[in-house]
Amino acid sequence: MRLTIVGCGSIGSKLAAAADEMAEVKRIYLTDIIPGKAADLASKLRKAIVVDNVEEELYHCDLVIESATQEAARSILPKVVARGVDIMIMSVGALVDDDFLRSVREKAAACEARIYIPSGAICGTDGLRSSSVGELDNVELITTVGPRSLTDVPYVIDKGIDVGKVAERTVIFSGTAGEAVRLFPKNINVAATVSLLGIGFEKTRVTLVLDPETRSNSYELRLNGEFGSMVCHTYNVPSPDNPKTSYLAAMSAISALKRIVRNEWIGI
Numbered sequence: 001m002r003l004t005i006v007g008c009g010s011i012g013s014k015l016a017a018a019a020d021e022m023a024e025v026k027r028i029y030l031t032d033i034i035p036g037k038a039a040d041l042a043s044k045l046r047k048a049i050v051v052d053n054v055e056e057e058l059y060h061c062d063l064v065i066e067s068a069t070q071e072a073a074r075s076i077l078p079k080v081v082a083r084g085v086d087i088m089i090m091s092v093g094a095l096v097d098d099d100f101l102r103s104v105r106e107k108a109a110a111c112e113a114r115i116y117i118p119s120g121a122i123c124g125t126d127g128l129r130s131s132s133v134g135e136l137d138n139v140e141l142i143t144t145v146g147p148r149s150l151t152d153v154p155y156v157i158d159k160g161i162d163v164g165k166v167a168e169r170t171v172i173f174s175g176t177a178g179e180a181v182r183l184f185p186k187n188i189n190v191a192a193t194v195s196l197l198g199i200g201f202e203k204t205r206v207t208l209v210l211d212p213e214t215r216s217n218s219y220e221l222r223l224n225g226e227f228g229s230m231v232c233h234t235y236n237v238p239s240p241d242n243p244k245t246s247y248l249a250a251m252s253a254i255s256a257l258k259r260i261v262r263n264e265w266i267g268i
């Protein structure tokens, strides 16, 4: 299998290093908006070369993995699926717009391209996926993060909140998953994954809490419906190289890639 990884940051670099060790992966094309990052990563790997953009080797590529930004995901998704190439998306919030999602799904179906969305930084997506076969009354995500995860977030700055000075647990946002994904594009991709699996962006409720004492990015997923009820709590270690990204997100991308290259689907 030949891969293109778009975005060589925290997730992309861990994924590329893992892919380099997978016997099934023959070639890794790397691209980043900062060319030096792709070149630096390629120099540490055996199977990787740098390409200028995702389109450069698309005819020779079996799977594109986006690990960049929502903006990058929105730009490359239609191009990749229109060529019939499979794609894995990490910036899941890119799929918040209904019209965009519909058009990408239609294009992917017409061109026989698969879209893969790993569970990312949250546990419990297996139960959510199964339970959504029946009626779901309520899906709620409560996210708790420390101050380092919320620095440079325009919504927080506009509200006049100095994250370094918040002394006790404080609700920063409460609303729909659709709003959360737009306002916190680098923090709450899991809200998008949960929405896509469950009851959609407008019915899924999200609360974002700033806890000055916490060292983890935690997600409490609560649902109830025809199946019963479920509460699933994930306490994530933030990635040392990007505190907004949980380490589990990179692990989830690596495990998704293993399933794809081995065509082995346990616990789906």
Ligand SMILES: NC(=O)c1ccc[n+]([C@@H]2O[C@H](COP(=O)([O-])OP(=O)(O)OC[C@H]3O[C@@H](n4cnc5c(N)ncnc54)[C@H](O)[C@@H]3O)[C@@H](O)[C@H]2O)c1
Pocket (backbone or CB within 6 Å): 006, 007, 008, 009, 010, 011, 012, 031, 032, 033, 034, 037, 067, 068, 069, 070, 071, 072, 090, 091, 092, 118, 119, 120, 121, 122, 185, 186, 187, 189, 190, 193, 241, 242, 244, 245, 246, 249
């Ligand atoms: N699904 C999940 O649960 C989950 C969890 C954590 C992070 N994420 C998302 O995954 C994405 C990657 O996360 P990360 O921690 O690796 O981020 P990062 O900031 O560490 O790395 C992103 C890389 O992408 C590059 N980049 C930016 N725009 C680009 C473009 N247009 N084309 C090519 N490269 C571009 C940047 O230069 C950077 O090297 C982010 O959007 C993040 O919000 C998803």
